[in-house]
Amino acid sequence: MTALYPTGYSSYEPQIMKQTQHNSETIAVIGGGMSGIAAAEAAVRHWQRVELFEWSQVLGGRLMSMKEPKTGRWIDNGQHILLGCCSEAIALHERLGLTRCFDRYDSLPFMSSDNKSWTLSASPFLPNRWQLVPSFLKMPFLSFSDRLSTGLLLRKLGKVFSSKTQSQSFDEPFIERLQREHASNESIEKFWKPLVLSTLSDTLESVSCNAVCKVIRDGFMSGSDAMTAWIPNKPLREIYAEMASESLVKLGVTIHTGKKIELLEWQNYSDDGCTNQTDSDDDAVACNITGIRLNDGTCRRFDRYVVATPWHSTWQLLEKSNMGSLAEMLGLDRFEAGAVTTIHLWCDRRLLPENQGYCAILGQPGQVLFCPKHCNCTAENGSELVYHTVVVSASHRLLSETEMTSRGNAELVSKVQQQLDKIFRVEFKIEHWRVTTVFDAVFSPSTQIFTNRPTQQTPIKNLSLAGDWTQTTWPATIEGAVRSGILAIE
Numbered sequence: 001m002t003a004l005y006p007t008g009y010s011s012y013e014p015q016i017m018k019q020t021q022h023n024s025e026t027i028a029v030i031g032g033g034m035s036g037i038a039a040a041e042a043a044v045r046h047w048q049r050v051e052l053f054e055w056s057q058v059l060g061g062r063l064m065s066m067k068e069p070k071t072g073r074w075i076d077n078g079q080h081i082l083l084g085c086c087s088e089a090i091a092l093h094e095r096l097g098l099t100r101c102f103d104r105y106d107s108l109p110f111m112s113s114d115n116k117s118w119t120l121s122a123s124p125f126l127p128n129r130w131q132l133v134p135s136f137l138k139m140p141f142l143s144f145s146d147r148l149s150t151g152l153l154l155r156k157l158g159k160v161f162s163s164k165t166q167s168q169s170f171d172e173p174f175i176e177r178l179q180r181e182h183a184s185n186e187s188i189e190k191f192w193k194p195l196v197l198s199t200l201s202d203t204l205e206s207v208s209c210n211a212v213c214k215v216i217r218d219g220f221m222s223g224s225d226a227m228t229a230w231i232p233n234k235p236l237r238e239i240y241a242e243m244a245s246e247s248l249v250k251l252g253v254t255i256h257t258g259k260k261i262e263l264l265e266w267q268n269y270s271d272d273g274c275t276n277q278t279d280s281d282d283d284a285v286a287c288n289i290t291g292i293r294l295n296d297g298t299c300r301r302f303d304r305y306v307v308a309t310p311w312h313s314t315w316q317l318l319e320k321s322n323m324g325s326l327a328e329m330l331g332l333d334r335f336e337a338g339a340v341t342t343i344h345l346w347c348d349r350r351l352l353p354e355n356q357g358y359c360a361i362l363g364q365p366g367q368v369l370f371c372p373k374h375c376n377c378t379a380e381n382g383s384e385l386v387y388h389t390v391v392v393s394a395s396h397r398l399l400s401e402t403e404m405t406s407r408g409n410a411e412l413v414s415k416v417q418q419q420l421d422k423i424f425r426v427e428f429k430i431e432h433w434r435v436t437t438v439f440d441a442v443f444s445p446s447t448q449i450f451t452n453r454p455t456q457q458t459p460i461k462n463l464s465l466a467g468d469w470t471q472t473t474w475p476a477t478i479e480g481a482v483r484s485g486i487l488a489i490e
């Protein structure tokens with residue numbers, strides 16, 4: 001494990017941010033998640049006055065923590081991880097002074113219930129595309145011929161993806177591609193399924209082949225830095241609600257929390273130019289946003305507006321603002337949410353070695369085990385309780401409804417305990433647990449959506465969109481959110 005460099009880590013130079021000059025216009029950013037934070041940070045370089053409006057009491061959006069009553073610790077709504085290929089997100093974290101809140105791991109360990117372990121790591125002296133090959137060929141979960149054919153397929157799929165051709169290229173559910181390529185059942189179960197679930201939070205049957213190709217190209221084929229894992233060493237609340245907010249304020253952004261934007265006010269074209277919106281005028285087409293109406297009844301006016309809210313909130317906002325035709329044009333009704341469930345465990349011992357923060361686990365129901373030290377606590381008898389989280393991505397497809405609600409949580413915890421027993425083969429006791437599910441953690445990267453998402457630009461000239469769901473060629477990730485915020489401003 002290496003601590004991150006607080007400043008000037010040159011490998012993570014931003015690629016899409018351009019230098020521009022200040023002008024006297026004003027801009028409102030609606031939504032204080034990662035996309036709104038990125039938009040506001042990019043906007044202070046361009047605009048005189050930047051104001052950020054967030055519905056909840058703190059910034060961060062889905063990067064949030066909650067107080068665990070029994071231990072008194074802030075625990076995250078789900079474990080977040082950044083990969084080294086998330087270059088824009090890492091560059092933004094660096095500009096906001098947040099990189100010291102992450103620990104960096106250079107390899108990806110795997111463990112299976114038949115007591116086999118494997119570490120995927122890069123050989124930095126080989127060309128980018130070949131760096132993972134030596135490690136991949138040692139994978140113990142597959143036969144040698146499966147490793148070879150899977151490696152060749154990885155290489156083939158990594159070449160398919162290019163952001164230029166992506167939108168035009170043929171897409172299909174990833175499982176169909178695997179079947180056409182005659183991937184073995186063993187490789188599907190032990191390699192492709194865990195890869196797709198943990199990176200795209202959906203099943204092989206549902207995800208777009210283009211989305212998987214993107215993951216392979218950026219994660220597996222882009223050199224040793226690309227697959228390093230950056231794991232928060234503080235609660236998300238401290239990083240985003242406190243530190244990121246402070247940095248934005250220092251840069252000159254005015255932040256309003258607890259402010260929901262209820263309506264966008266607009267003008268539409270008529271023969272004699274722009275006229276004001278009327279409530280009865282359902283068919284009118286907005287040409288210019290003139291203001292935002294807040295939940296306290298006030299109206300604020302700016303030159304430009306960025307709506308950086310999730311697709312379902314954007315849909316609601318547009319409907320309420322009599323702009324249903326724009327919501328329809330953007331196709332907001334096509335998006336489907338994906339859930340992530342996290343099992344938070346306080347155990348009487350640590351399951352991973354001290355210097356290992358996480359590990360992909362094969363089998364079911366858990367996919368990745370994390371061991372973040374900042375949530376450890378002390379039991380009544382004075383002994384240390386070690387905090388672990390087990391993540392189940394795509395839980396809306398993999399778990400039963402009962403398992404995701406409090407009625408079935410205990411059953412889910414007992415399944416996780418059995419899985420960990422088989423993998424680690426050591427005696428340990430779960431002293432306390434909690435299960436959290438975020439039902440709209442991500443959007444499902446299906447063939448209907450992944451390559452056909454709305455861009456940040458809208459037909460309304462002073463309105464842009466941001467959010468992990470807008471088109472960036474990235475799946476629903478922090479990187480996608482950051483890129484969308486920067487693009488909305490650029």
Ligand SMILES: Cc1cc2nc3c(=O)[nH]c(=O)nc-3n(C[C@H](O)[C@H](O)[C@H](O)COP(=O)(O)OP(=O)(O)OC[C@H]3O[C@@H](n4cnc5c(N)ncnc54)[C@H](O)[C@@H]3O)c2cc1C
Pocket residue numbers: 030031032033034035036053054055056059060061062063077078079080081082259260261262308309310313317340438440441442466467468469476477478479481
């Ligand atoms: C459990 C879980 C695990 C995840 N794991 C990872 C991971 O490991 N790696 C990764 O890269 N990504 C992960 N993600 C995804 C990542 O968190 C999101 O992609 C990213 O945070 C989305 O940011 P956003 O700004 O697009 O949206 P959001 O974070 O949803 O922010 C939108 C903000 O808009 C506000 N808002 C909505 N409506 C209004 C309104 N009318 N007025 C004012 N404000 C409004 C909301 O309150 C919210 O704060 C995970 C997500 C979850 C939930």
